[in-house]
Amino acid sequence: xxxxxxxxxxxxxxxxxxxxxxxxxxxxxxxxxxxxxxxxxxxxxxxxxxxxxxxxxxxxxxxxxxxxxxxxxxxxxxxxxxxxxxxxxxxxxxxxxxxxxxxxxxxxxxx
Amino acid sequence: xxxxxxxxxxxxxxxxxxxxxxxxxxxxxxxxxxxxxxxxxxxxxxxxxxxxxxxxxxxxxxxxxxxxxxxxxxxxxxxxxxxxxxxxxxxxxxxxxxxxxxxxxxxxxxxxxxx
Numbered sequence: 001x002x003x004x005x006x007x008x009x010x011x012x013x014x015x016x017x018x019x020x021x022x023x024x025x026x027x028x029x030x031x032x033x034x035x036x037x038x039x040x041x042x043x044x045x046x047x048x049x050x051x052x053x054x055x056x057x058x059x060x061x062x063x064x065x066x067x068x069x070x071x072x073x074x075x076x077x078x079x080x081x082x083x084x085x086x087x088x089x090x091x092x093x094x095x096x097x098x099x100x101x102x103x104x105x106x107x108x109x110x111x
Numbered sequence: 112x113x114x115x116x117x118x119x120x121x122x123x124x125x126x127x128x129x130x131x132x133x134x135x136x137x138x139x140x141x142x143x144x145x146x147x148x149x150x151x152x153x154x155x156x157x158x159x160x161x162x163x164x165x166x167x168x169x170x171x172x173x174x175x176x177x178x179x180x181x182x183x184x185x186x187x188x189x190x191x192x193x194x195x196x197x198x199x200x201x202x203x204x205x206x207x208x209x210x211x212x213x214x215x216x217x218x219x220x221x222x223x224x225x226x
Contacts, residue, residue, distance in 0.1 A: 032213045034213075034214065034215075036217075042219070042220070043202075043204045043217040043218060043219050043220040044155070044204075044217050045217065046214065046215075046216060046217075049214055088154075088155070090215075092213040096160075096168075097143075097160075097213075098145065098157065098160060099145075099157075099213065099215055100157075101154060101155045101157075102154070103154040104154055
């Protein structure tokens with residue numbers, strides 16, 4: 001079982017729709033969770049992080065965390081073509097004190 | 112805030128030569144930096160964790176004698192690819208642990224091509 005799992009996609013949504021990206025993790029003790037966006041040929045950029053169960057909103061982005069289900073998601077409202085990228089879920093592992101990244105989900109927003 | 116730079120952004124070298132990549136945290140001090148490698152259409156692979164003033168911790172399968180890491184100050188870590196070969200051609204990305212605990216901020220990456 002991979003430590004952090006994401007559906008590779010591609011996930012295709014029409015412009016203006018809500019894109020839902022999902023991630024599961026194996027370490028029940030993990031406390032910190034991150035979403036990064038990576039455009040083709042570029043390095044990842046931090047979108048947001050979440051530590052507590054529930055929802056955290058930042059502009060068009062909402063991160064959702066359910067520690068009991070070991071599940072974290074990212075919702076993108078009013079999706080734009082410029083949101084087309086690979087979205088990486090990262091989980092902080094206490095062992096090794098490092099982030100473990102999922103393989104990423106490719107999102108395509110069609111205009 | 113939390114800006115990380117890398118230099119060079121792109122390098123082409125001959126097989127057998129060594130290449131040094133610098134990673135700097137510009138507006139914060141980073142006691143811990145990380146080095147990743149990413150091959151085309153693949154996910155990020157952590158190579159090593161670099162701690163200021165101490166030896167780097169390498170991930171399984173990464174040769175510490177080939178990928179030399181130095182973290183001599185709170186704002187600079189370097190990765191030297193020694194005796195580079197074509198299979199070392201990749202996108203090398205550093206990140207720095209930011210002021211807010213486990214958050215990592217990435218540099219823009221260095222694209223290495225070994226001929």
